[in-house]
Amino acid sequence: MLEQLESDFPEHQPRPAGAPQALAGIKVVDFTHFIAGPFPTMILADMGADVIKIEAPGRGDDFRQYPPVHPELAQGAPFLWSNRNKRSVALDLKTPEGLEVARALVASADVVVENFSTGVMERFGLDYESCRKANPELVYCSMSAYGREGAFADRLGFDPIAQAESGFVSMNGYADRQGVRALSPVMDISTAMMAANAILGALVARERTGRGQAVEVALFDNAVLMTGYATLQHVFSGAEPQRHGNTSPDTCPSGVFEAQDGSFYINCGNNKIFQRLMTQVLERPDVAADPAYASGRERSQRRELLFALLGEAFAKQPWSHWQSRMRAAGVPCGQVRSVGEAIRSPEARERRLVTRIPHPQVGWVPNMALPIRYSRTPIADPVAAPTVGQHTQEVLREALGYDEQRFAALARAGAFGPPAERHEPAGTPA
CATH class of the missing domain: 3.40.50.10540 (Crotonobetainyl-coa:carnitine coa-transferase; domain 1)
Structure with a gap:
């Protein structure tokens, strides 16, 4: 021990x-x-x-x-x-x-x-x-x-x-x-x-x-x-919050994806981040320009199709490849870690x-x-x-x-x- x-x-x-x-x-x-x-x-x-x-x-x-x-x-x-x-x-x-x-x-x-x-x-x-x-x-x-x-x-x-x-x-x-x-x-x-x-x-x-x-x-x-703010969302709309697993009801795409060697999470909290993801990280300006993906609401309506597209692309390279590109592009992302991995991570060591x-x-x-x-x-x-x-x-x-x-x-x-x-x-x- x-x-x-x-x-x-x-x-x-x-x-x-x-x-x-x-x-x-x-x-x-x-x-x-x-x-x-x-x-x-x-x-x-x-x-x-x-x-x-x-x-x-x-x-x-x-x-x-x-x-x-x-x-x-x-x-x-x-x-x-x-x-x-x-x-x-x-x-x-x-x-x-x-x-x-x-x-x-x-x-x-x-x-x-x-x-x-x-x-x-x-x-x-x-x-x-x-x-x-x-x-x-x-x-x-x-x-x-x-x-x-x-x-x-x-x-x-x-x-x-x-x-x-x-x-x-x-x-x-x-x-x-x-x-x-x-x-x-x-x-x-x-x-x-x-x-x-x-x-x-x-x-x-x-x-x-x-x-x-x-x-x-x-x-x-x-x-x-x-x-959180789910309480006032309910008061405004009358709707109960629904369970969405690792995805988000408010932003898309946000969730867990698989690289060649492990899982990671991305959070596209606004349209600008989505644009950077598609143009600078995945080099898909055609998707960035598609009116069907112009807003978070429209992307959420096509979540399965969009996640399939992203999943296919991310599976082609290891996490290190995607992490460096997303960091450079300003796309929030993070490796899915165990507790043991987290406390021994470079970030945890840097912050002591x-x-x-x-x-x-x-x-x-x-x-x-x-x-x-x-x-x-x-x-x-x-x-x-x-x-x-x-x-x-x-x-x-x-x-x-x-x-x-x-x-x-x-x-x-x-x-x-x-x-x-x-x-x-x-x-x-x-």
């Missing part, structure tokens, strides 16, 4: 020494789990915020066990992907002492983020109304499936459910079969990005007004947004999207960069996701001023879980 890291991926290049960070000095207390909650707090951590992840002693975030799990890390690749640059504090919120520590951390925080089921934070006394009494400047982001209020507040939701109920599934796949979900958790990731944006906006508002606020982002709301970063237990672990580039406040250097409770003592000393005596008393009271459940890496305070 991970044997090919050094040969496949470059080492991460550190940020310039002494460069400022966009969110330096911002403290985030993170009560999240799975994807939609931890991913926005990781974005904030990458921007320089101090993110303190509160986890149950022993087991921690259930997402740690999503496969494949590295035997030495005791966490899976998905957790590693979504929890870098955080510090983990293990607290048993079911004990008065553990809850007391959590409330003290919240009182010292700039931001709280949670994505528990509706009602859980209220039962702990960690809901927004309770927290803002001790910390009026707090930005409190609550993430849920269908909102925290109303008839559906009790409903649980996961990414594929949101894909299905939002109409997203109905739009994807082929017309002769059921719609299909996206395997990538697109709703979780996009909800997380929306939450990060919302938190940043609330922090800017706080700078201007001196007041914090509650922020809410619902998975279902975001999923409806992710159906996947690198390797040092890890004290296994030598190296992979890291996937955020698609954000700051010129003045570069993203923080990545530190691998923590073990459960790895930073408990460090954080409580630093943030709350606890000494050894106080820490020992909390430990005896079970605030950090029974002693057998506390997983302390060798040489690292729990």
Whole structure:
């Protein structure tokens, strides 16, 4: 496991020494789990915020066990992907002492983020109304499936459910079969990005007004947004979006074609691109000049005939031939790749999207960069996701001023879980 890291991926290049960070000095207390909650707090951590992840002693975030799990890390690749640059504090919120520590951390925080089921934070006394009494400047982001209020507040939701109920599934796949979900958790990731944006906006508002606020982002709301402009197309026309496979209902020709040695996608988004495709790439000025192909609507009506013409031409040469010609002509195109091919591609290497970063237990672990580039406040250097409770003592000393005596008393009271459940890496305070 991970044997090919050094040969496949470059080492991460550190940020310039002494460069400022966009969110330096911002403290985030993170009560999240799975994807939609931890991913926005990781974005904030990458921007320089101090993110303190509160986890149950022993087991921690259930997402740690999503496969494949590295035997030495005791966490899976998905957790590693979504929890870098955080510090983990293990607290048993079911004990008065553990809850007391959590409330003290919240009182010292700039931001709280949670994505528990509706009602859980209220039962702990960690809901927004309770927290803002001790910390009026707090930005409190609550993430849920269908909102925290109303008839559906009790409903649980996961990414594929949101894909299905939002109409997203109905739009994807082929017309002769059921719609299909996206395997990538697109709703979780996009909800997380929306939450990060919302938190940043609330922090800017706080700078201007001196007041914090509650922020809410619902998975279902975001999923409806992710159906794109199809929603308003439906409102205008009354028609439901149809499944078109790899083709487009709006532009033609757009779809997957076969070169001699593999598949590629082209997207002729307007008439000028189609003209360049036919004249400069395929050297078919006769087709470019044919009134039957003059507009996207007319080309869509003759899609089968046009695709047959293109397919016959593309099959005569390898992808490298067509790629160079289309790039020169300004025709958007791309090779159809597997995930493994994509992350090892020249484009991914050029952008340094996947690198390797040092890890004290296994030598190296992979890291996937955020698609954000700051010129003045570069993203923080990545530190691998923590073990459960790895930073408990460090954080409580630093943030709350606890000494050894106080820490020992909390430990005896079970605030950090029974002693057998506390997983302390060798040489690292729990």
